[in-house]
Amino acid sequence: MTAWLKDHPDIEIVCRDRGGGYREAATKGAPQALQIADRWHLLENASAAFLDIIRRHMHHLRRAVTSGDIDPKRLSAVEKRQWKGWLKRDEANEKVRALHKSGTALKAIARHTGLSRQTVRRIVRGTRDDVFRSRESMLDRWAVKKSVADKGSSREVDARITASPNVRRKPTTVAL
Numbered sequence: 001m002t003a004w005l006k007d008h009p010d011i012e013i014v015c016r017d018r019g020g021g022y023r024e025a026a027t028k029g030a031p032q033a034l035q036i037a038d039r040w041h042l043l044e045n046a047s048a049a050f051l052d053i054i055r056r057h058m059h060h061l062r063r064a065v066t067s068g069d070i071d072p073k074r075l076s077a078v079e080k081r082q083w084k085g086w087l088k089r090d091e092a093n094e095k096v097r098a099l100h101k102s103g104t105a106l107k108a109i110a111r112h113t114g115l116s117r118q119t120v121r122r123i124v125r126g127t128r129d130d131v132f133r134s135r136e137s138m139l140d141r142w143a144v145k146k147s148v149a150d151k152g153s154s155r156e157v158d159a160r161i162t163a164s165p166n167v168r169r170k171p172t173t174v175a176l
Helices: 002-007 021-029 039-056 056-067 077-102 106-113 117-125 140-151 153-163
Strands: 015-016 034-037
Touching: 002 021, 015 021, 021 034, 034 039, 039 056, 077 106, 077 117, 106 117
Parallel strands: 015 034
Antiparallel strands: none
């Protein structure tokens, strides 16, 4: 590659990956050329950095997604059982995080809580949290519609229904 680059002195830009061999060949073969990373490697590196940040902050992201306004009276029997399990897991997760923050070793945390070391590691890394979501009732949309029906035109009612937190919306898709 170095020889080929030397045979082509008109090259101004070398697009390469971050490998040391390519850098060395480009530097020796075309010292006048500007070296840049190619699109694929830029996206690969950006994706890896993004996923690393997501993994580190998953606990906070899941908390933001989880609705804190769950009314246990409105849950079905199955959902109540799931809700109680989620509360128990969430309490265990908080306990593990507090012990880890105080400097307790993972092995000691596992012994103290009765959880496996692998589970403790997943909690500390932020990859064990789960999100409790109750199912949306088919009647939720109509309950909202009925409660606002007398308060304006049908267009205003539809706007209020769409703005209601109980109504699922289709995700917006953007093609880049």
